[in-house]
Amino acid sequence: MKTIKVLTVCLGNICRSPAAQGILQAAATQHKGLDLQVDSAGTAAYHIGKSPDPRSIRALSDVGVNISAQQARQVKVEDFDYFDWIVAMDADNLANLKAIQPANSHAKLVMFGAYHTSVALGEVQDPYYGEYDGFVVMREHLQRISERFVAHLMSVDQESSCL
Numbered sequence: 021m022k023t024i025k026v027l028t029v030c031l032g033n034i035c036r037s038p039a040a041q042g043i044l045q046a047a048a049t050q051h052k053g054l055d056l057q058v059d060s061a062g063t064a065a066y067h068i069g070k071s072p073d074p075r076s077i078r079a080l081s082d083v084g085v086n087i088s089a090q091q092a093r094q095v096k097v098e099d100f101d102y103f104d105w106i107v108a109m110d111a112d113n114l115a116n117l118k119a120i121q122p123a124n125s126h127a128k129l130v131m132f133g134a135y136h137t138s139v140a141l142g143e144v145q146d147p148y149y150g151e152y153d154g155f156v157v158m159r160e161h162l163q164r165i166s167e168r169f170v171a172h173l174m175s176v177d178q179e180s181s182c183l
Contacts (some may be wrong), residue, residue, distance in 0.1 A: 024173055025053045027099055028132065029117060030109040033062030033092035035148050035155070037109060038072040040162050042080050042087040042130065047166045053176055060090065061099065063116040067092040073148065079155035083163075100125035107132035107169070110143040133165055 028040035030158035037060035070092045071077070077088050087165050097120060099106065106127045108114035121129055133142035144161055147154030 021053060021055050022048070023057050024105070025103045026059075026105045026107060026129070027059045027095075027103040028058065028060045028107050028109070029063060029095060029113055030060075030144075031062055031064050031113060031146065032066040032148070033060055033094070034067045034070060034073045035076050036144050036146060036158060036162070038063065038090045038092070039076045039080055039155075039159060040107070040109065040144070040166065041090065042085040043159070043162045043166045046085050047163075047170045051170055051174060053165050054170065056170075056173070059103075061093050061095040063095055063113050065094045068094055073155075075147070075152050075155040076158075078152070079159040083155075083159065095120070096120060100127045100129075103127045105130065109133075112147070132169065133161075 026044060026089055028037040028044065030036035041058045044056065044058045048054050072087050072090055080087050095117065095167040100121050104127060106117060106129045108117055108129070108131055111131065115130070117129055131142040144158060144165070145154070147158045
């Protein structure tokens with residue numbers, strides 16, 4: 021079984037991307053036959069070395085996902101060859117990633133929300149400047165997208181193993 025490496029990316033790597041990392045890891049453990057390695061990063065250097073926002077930690081803890089040990093980091097050029105998938109939380113971060121993506125890099129660079137049909141413009145809204153309920157909405161949104169993304173990875177893996 022091939023390990024699929026996924027990097028989830030938002031702006032500061034303290035709200036959406038660490039939450040997406042934790043949720044994707046949890047979703048992958050529910051699917052036998054999927055070996056998923058997940059990390060997260062930000063396109064900006066605002067919070068390097070810091071833990072996720074306490075509201076993200078709480079919102080995920082409410083559903084049994086612990087992200088408290090994660091530490092923020094910034095996307096590196098090397099990420100584009102190390103990871104199979106780099107998934108952006110919104111169009112601005114996708115544009116930032118495309119601007120630094122080396123030519124002929126390995127990673128598939130996509131909007132994470134493209135894997136769920138009910139996502140407006142494929143974006144996961146940033147809850148940072150709002151209240152706790154925005155983090156709950158973010159978590160629920162990420163859970164739906166993650167299930168769809170994992171299903172996509174499973175179908176791609178099945179197709180490639182049949183070749």
